[in-house]
Amino acid sequence: xxxxxxxxxxxxxxxxxxxxxxxxxxxxxxxxxxxxxxxxxxxxxxxxxxxxxxxxxxxxxxxxxxxxxxxxxxxxxxxxxxxxxxxxxxxxxxxxxxxxxxxxxxxxxxxxxxxxxxxxxxxxxxxxxxxxxxxxxxxxxxxxxxxxxxxxxxxxxxxxxxxxxxxxxxxxxxxxxxxxxxxxxxxxxxxxxxxxxxxxxxxxxxxxxxxxxxxxxxxxxxxxxxxxxxxxxxxxxxxxxxxxxxxxxxxxxxxxx
Numbered sequence: 001x002x003x004x005x006x007x008x009x010x011x012x013x014x015x016x017x018x019x020x021x022x023x024x025x026x027x028x029x030x031x032x033x034x035x036x037x038x039x040x041x042x043x044x045x046x047x048x049x050x051x052x053x054x055x056x057x058x059x060x061x062x063x064x065x066x067x068x069x070x071x072x073x074x075x076x077x078x079x080x081x082x083x084x085x086x087x088x089x090x091x092x093x094x095x096x097x098x099x100x101x102x103x104x105x106x107x108x109x110x111x112x113x114x115x116x117x118x119x120x121x122x123x124x125x126x127x128x129x130x131x132x133x134x135x136x137x138x139x140x141x142x143x144x145x146x147x148x149x150x151x152x153x154x155x156x157x158x159x160x161x162x163x164x165x166x167x168x169x170x171x172x173x174x175x176x177x178x179x180x181x182x183x184x185x186x187x188x189x190x191x192x193x194x195x196x197x198x199x200x201x202x203x204x205x206x207x208x209x210x211x212x213x214x215x216x217x218x219x220x221x222x223x224x225x226x227x228x229x230x231x232x233x234x235x236x237x238x239x240x241x242x243x244x245x246x247x248x249x250x251x252x253x254x255x256x257x
Contacts (some may be wrong), residue, residue, distance in 0.1 A: 012087045027070075029067050029070040029074070030064045031061075032057070032061055032063065032067065032068060032071035033071040036057075036071065036075060036081075037050070037080060037144045039061070040080060040081075040091055045063060045091050046091065046092065046147065047091050047092070047093040047185060048090060048091060049090065049091050049232070050087070050088050050089070050090050051072075051081065051088065051089045051090070051091070053088060054068050054072070059198070065139070065226065066139070066146060068191060069139060069140050070143055070144070070147065070164070073140060073143070073144070073164050073168065074160070074164070075089075076089070076115040076167075076183075077164070077183055077186060079092055079183070085170070098168070102220075105187075105188050108250065109246070111188075111191055111192045111195070112245065112249060112250055112252065113239070113252065114188045114191075114192055115192060115237060115240070117185075117233060118189070118237050119237055119238065121181055121202065122166065122170070122208070122233050122234075122237060123231070123234040123237070124173075124178075124230065124231045125169060125175075125231055125233075126173075126220075126221060126229040126232070126233035127168045127226040127227070127230035127233075128172075128174070129141075129169050129170075129172035129173045129174075129221045130220055130223075130224050130225055130228075130229040130230075131220045131224065131226045132172065132173060132174045132219055133224070134172075137168070137170070137171065138221070138222055140168040141218055143164075143168075144161055144164035144165035144168050145214055145215065145218055147160075147161035148165060148211055148214055149162045149211060151207075152211045153255065156191075157196075157198075157207060159190050159194050159197060161194065162193050163186060163189060163190060164199075165214055167179065167183065167188070169217065171181045192244060196235070196240050196244045199244055200243070206243065210236075210240070213232070213236040214234045214236070216235050217229060217232045217236060220232055244254040
């Protein structure tokens with residue numbers, strides 16, 4: 001199976017050769033994710049190589065750029081690639097550690113601790129994102145918001161899209177410590193998001209309200225309102241925590257670390 005090279009790509013440059021793994025039409029972002037991952041595994045995209053740009057990938061796979069961004073965000077969160085501001089996405093060498101690790105979630109108290117820690121970093125990340133955002137950063141946040149919107153219309157909660165939104169906000173802060181910390185916490189945050197998502201379902205679904213919280217955060221970042229972005233992120237995380245715990249927080253001084 002063969003395909004045209006993106007404009008400007010050299011046939012002799014393996015990092016520029018398009019991936020030829022077919023994409024499932026029913027799940028384009030998942031298919032593109034697997035295609036690029038396969039290209040990394042088989043050497044089409046070598047370690048440290050720069051991936052083709054979003055425009056070239058979108059044209060090659062015949063999808064929209066938000067779909068490509070969703071696939072790249074997943075690869076980034078899983079540590080397969082790393083983005084460099086203004087330079088693009090690069091293949092992370094195998095065995096490279098993307099971020100420090102944390103002890104696994106072992107109790108409901110750990111979930112509360114995770115929310116507590118998120119409240120110390122995510123509101124500030126949102127504030128910096130509002131002050132430093134660019135078109136690419138806004139597009140990444142909006143792509144995740146689009147996925148959340150579709151899921152809400154279908155009365156579903158997608159933890160992957162929810163995390164993608166928060167990670168995109170942290171990335172928009174243009175301070176790699178925010179994004180790296182959130183990435184290291186992904187599996188921990190996912191536990192809380194999963195339980196929170198289940199709590200939103202049912203006859204009195206809270207999905208639309210949560211979607212509006214995300215939209216409010218995005219609007220503040222888009223408009224460059226750092227104070228509103230910080231306040232809305234803080235309120236969103238607190239509300240998520242309180243919905244999950246039904247307003248009855250644990251006394252962490254009485255819980256073992």
